[in-house]
Amino acid sequence: MNRKEKILEILREKKETSVKELSNIFGVSEMTIYRDVRELEQEGYIKRKHGAVLLNDRDESEALMVDTCPICEKPITRAYPYRITVEDAKVIETCCEHCGFLLHSRYEDKKVSAITYDFITENPISALNAWYVVGSSAVPCCSPSVIPFASKEDAEKFSKGFGGQVMSFIDAYNTIVNNMNINLKSCCHPQETVFRIDQLKKKS
Template identity: 40%
Template sequence: MLPTERRERIRELIREGRHVKISDLSRALGVSEMTIYRDLKPILEEGWVKKTYGGVTLVGEESPASDPGCVYCGRKPDSRLAYRLVLQGQRMETACCCHCGLLRHSQVKGQVAQAICRDFISHVTISALRAWYVLDPEVYIGCCRPQVLSFEQREVAGRFIRGFGGSLLSFPEAIQQLTQ
């Protein structure tokens, strides 16, 4: 397949899925991820897609007001995994998971009035700033990677790690790990 044909197929796959991972494009087209990155460069320059962690997402596609997508990657948020930011002026942003939430939090840190998420086990709403995070456990939760799960108590997060692996991080450590 010629590069121009491959880029057109990439455009089709992005339009169909709204958010597409580089690894999925690589598998679908039978080329390396590096080739996908090269093919994406002119598509990104067109401005109708943006690069997200591990993939690309359509830009400017409006979601219904009652069902907005993740502020960072565009996925539909799952209320059990959502990370919510209350910004100055009472503007609310919702990320699909702690991975996207922490990344978005780092982008708007000076504007954040409050950040909340849910404990992964009990589903109780907790302060994101006081939460403990498990980075990249072996269990797959069906959202962004590397996976980040939030816990209210350090001890519970530690027991989870003993069973499912991952690294235990405080809020500042989690932001630092994800933004490196």
């Protein structure tokens, strides 16, 4: 777990902290913590108020409430949606991994990174390193469902109970993007690794 993830964990427990307190906890300079906090704020995880650092409660944020999925146009209701960063600049969120993969297909030749969340622990994971259960009977959002796990073992356990196939990122991506029967209207919500899908395809 990196420092930013640990900061989020501290906030989930304590609700409120400060840059000074975090710098004591981690034994690093306030400037280092400030940089983490700025990034977390830009990524939409936290907010700052009168010197305090707080979790960004998305339910209370009207601006974020009206966000809709760029693929299926469904309102994004998940607290931590699938998030793609294109060329280190543009950040786009989708309702779920299914739509996230369809969005990736628009940026196959671009450097991207993506964050998803383990279905059980809700810990952030790099989408590239996650394992996915595709097409299980559990359909939290869009169908066929794509459910992410940090460990292959957890994904396999899940698929024993709910069906579907355990796949790596690129296999799950190819399955969703090449599935021509997808009805978009039936669509109903770390360590970042930079990757390019066209290059992954060549390797696989």
